[in-house]
Amino acid sequence: MSPHSNLLIPRIGDESAVACSWERFLQDMPLPAVGVRNVVLDSWRRSRSEAVDPTTGSAPAADGDRIYQLRARSRDLYEAAKPVLETLREILRESGTLIMLSDPSGTILDLNGESRARDAGEQINLAPGGCWSEELIGTNAIGTTIATHQPVQIYASEHYCIDVKHWTCAAAPILDPLGKTLLGVVDVSGVKETFHGHTLGLVISAAKQIEGVLARRDAELHGRLLEHAMDGFSRYGNDCVVLFDQRGRIVKTSGSMQQAREMYGVRLPFEVGSQLTALDFAVHPDERIRQTPLWLRPEWLHPVRSRDGDLGTLLVIPTGNPHRPMVNTSTLAITATGDVFAEIIGTSQAISTAKARARRIAPLDLPVLLLGETGAGKEVFARAIHKASRKPEGPFIAVNCGALTRELLASELFGYSEGAFTGARRGGLPGKFEQADGGTLFLDEIGEMPLDMQPHLLRVLQDGVVVRLGDTRERKVAVRIVAATNRDLQADARAGRFREDLFHRLCVISLHLPPLRERPEDTEAIIGHLNQRLAQKYGCPPKSLDPEVLAHLLRYRWPGNTRELQNVFEAMFALSDGNRIDGTLLPPHIGAATVDSVLVNGGVMPAVAAGRLAEMERSVINAAVANARGNLSMAARNLGISRSTLYVKLAAMRESTKAGSLPLSLSPAP
Structure with missing residues (x-):
């Protein structure tokens, strides 16, 4: 083996020997023992296995819309790299080289350099949108770095395609600080006369700086994500829970993935940093749908949100009790009918x-x-x-x-x-x-x-x-x-x-x-839904309501609508001791407003003075039915209760009347 075969930086003096070896390689002839570095020879072999045509004159190009989509997908990388590449450009201002950033597929997202170098680069599509993967254009620094995940410098005849052989390039990978997956490549290229061995060190340094910017950004975002998601880990403590960030990377896990695999066929790497494309917000929605694995159920996904938008996704796989219904409190869940x-x-x-x-x-x-x-x-x-x-x-x-x-x-x-x-x-x-x-x-x-x-x-x-x-x-x-x-x-x-x-x-x-006051018959159902949802949130059974409390909540007109009802009920739920919500927790303004809200024509009821709840309820119902002239649907709306609830109360009042209680009037008022 040649002592030069493992060199990291090419030797200019080997160019003729490399050119001779390339010709012999294309003819499938034995190669001389000296001249070609291992990293180059391995890349030539990959290029040949991909059937790359060595006479290809330039790299293929993505169209404008595709470039826009790729930049959007690599937005975090693009933003982190921009100031670093600007600094690199200043260092190499007089060198006649091009400084560029590519995505993991080898497509150039951004490129800077002097006009003459740019003009020369455009001849081989070394320009924004140019696709420089090995399988498309053979051996080159960007494509070979993507293939090996290692920094590399390629000089002149080491390139695989003829028209690229008068160029030299150095590239280094930008790796995800969390999972070490490839995010992109930073590259410096120029005609072969611009070759300098220090260029490889510059691109390695630039790539490490970009990784540092991304790592700091990730640490900040993951801190906020964990802060907003910890309640979910407590709430679903018996299940398998996986927290993903905006890019679909695993940030935290709990529970048994083995149990999730056995119960539902889940095939998900459990290591922090592993990525699930279906949960990567940067990926186009159509592509995310295509990448969604069959085992992933929509009802398992809980968006983690802050005031600034979505921070990530909490995946909750019900392993503790597979028959327990999953309640998604963050967003609407699609029902079995898709409605x-x-x-x-x-x-x-x-x-x-x-x-x-x-x-x-x-x-x-x-x-x-x-x-x-x-x-x-x-x-x-x-x-x-x-x-x-x-x-x-x-x-x-x-x-x-x-x-x-x-x-x-x-x-x-x-x-x-x-x-x-x-x-x-x-x-x-x-x-x-x-x-x-x-x-x-x-x-x-x-x-x-x-x-x-x-x-x-x-x-x-x-x-x-x-x-x-x-x-x-x-x-x-x-x-x-x-x-x-x-x-x-x-x-x-x-x-x-x-x-x-x-x-x-x-x-x-x-x-x-x-508004809620125009659909009072829905209030009781909303209260029941809130009761179930808050029980899930606080990890306790649903709470029972005293009849007095429910009656007040049903009669109140809720000027703040469902949001006010939700806030009031959650406060009562959280402050209640045990499993019962009693009248002491009822906000005073709701208790005080209840009777006034159903008084008709300003009449004063004798039962109010007595202060007894049962008598007050009979008086209110009698007044509502009388003023509705016997129309029970209208009376129910005026009372703020459902018609079925009114029927139940009327039946109970009839029984009380038979037993000698206060009379019930179902006749129009005189």
């Missing part, structure tokens, strides 16, 4: 009409405007519409237009470039439109958007193009808009407080969501 709207609680005519219209709206790729009071469930409907759309696996991004200042809202929606303003993140940041590309953007409280920002939003909706703050580059986005408001936007448009053209663009289809 996500069935998970929205309520069977009243008002909510059933809203759900039926939403089902028809969901598959249409049109903007939707949700109209309803605060707390009526606009975001719940928006998520359901997204899940029932044609792109359910695409991202769902929510923005509250009323919770941010004008400047923050602009940067949140449209993103910004590096240096756009003081404190701007290095490398810039994509906005919510870019993050929602291929999915749904939910614009809550759209009526609160500042008037001078509305033309910018209108342009994106019309052209499907986003320009980041401080930038001139146009970025195409394909986003479905679901907006929501509790204001009368049409009246605001007439008054000049909201752009009329934007209103018509957003309100292609509208959906009215009824």
Whole structure:
């Protein structure tokens, strides 16, 4: 074996011998004992096994849309690498070389260098979009680094294809700090006269710097992810639980994977850092669907969210008790029939009409405007519409237009470039439109958007193009808009407080969501659902409610709608001792408002003075039935209870009357 065969850096003096060996290699003749390094010879063999044509003149190229998709998929790498490559460019400014970044497939994502070098590189497609894997263009530093996961320098005749042989290149792999998978390659290339052995050291150093930036970013994101996910690990302590980050990498595990394999056929590596493409947010939704393993059930997936969006995914495989129903408290679960709207609680005519219209709206790729009071469930409907759309696996991004200042809202929606303003993140940041590309953007409280920002939003909706703050580059986005408001936007448009053209663009289809007071018969079902869900959250059995408490909750008009009911009930649930919620936990304003809310025509009931709950209930029901002129459905609505509940109470009151209690009036009031 030649003493030169294991050299890391090529020897210029060996070029003639390498060229001779390459010719003999193509003719399948024995090679001389000196001249060709092992890393090069191994690459030649791989190139030949892939049937690479040595006369290929240039690398194939990806089209513009494909480059955009690949950059989006490698966004974290791209942002981490940019400042490092800028520094490398300064070091090599006068060297006549090109500095570039490729993704794991060998496609060049970014390239910098002087004009003459760029012009020369374009002749062989050493340019953005050029695909430099070994199986396409043979031996070269990018492709050979991808094949070996090792840094390599290739000089002149060591290349496999003829037209690349007047070049020299050095490349180093960028490895995932968590799982050591290949994220990309940093490369420096130039015509062979630019060769310098130190170039390999420079690209190795640059790759390590990029890995350090990614490692620090991962540590920060994983800290937030673990903080938001720890409750899930406690709640599902008897099951097999796996926490994935945004890129589908395993961050933490608990429980028995062996048991999950035996019970459900789960085939998942249990090592931290292993990746599941189906849970990688950067991958295109269609590709994620294709990569979803057959064993993975949708009901096992629990999004981990913060105010800034999705942080990762909690996979809960029920091994402790496989028959226990899984309750996904973070998002709507798709039922066996595939109807996500069935998970929205309520069977009243008002909510059933809203759900039926939403089902028809969901598959249409049109903007939707949700109209309803605060707390009526606009975001719940928006998520359901997204899940029932044609792109359910695409991202769902929510923005509250009323919770941010004008400047923050602009940067949140449209993103910004590096240096756009003081404190701007290095490398810039994509906005919510870019993050929602291929999915749904939910614009809550759209009526609160500042008037001078509305033309910018209108342009994106019309052209499907986003320009980041401080930038001139146009970025195409394909986003479905679901907006929501509790204001009368049409009246605001007439008054000049909201752009009329934007209103018509957003309100292609509208959906009215009824307030809870217009569907009181759903209140008891919502309370039952909350009871089950909170029992799951707090790890205890559902709690029983005193009849007094339930009666007050059913009669209250809930001006804050479902959100107010949820907050009130969770506070009572959490503060209750044992398994019972009694009247001491009832908020005073609800107890005080109950009787007033059902008084009709300002009448004062004698039973109120007596203060006895049973007599007060009889008086309230009598008054409601009398004022409804015997119409029990109307009486039930006025009382804030379901009709079936009213029938039960009336039957009990008849029995009490037979026993000599207070009389029951079912006749119209005189």
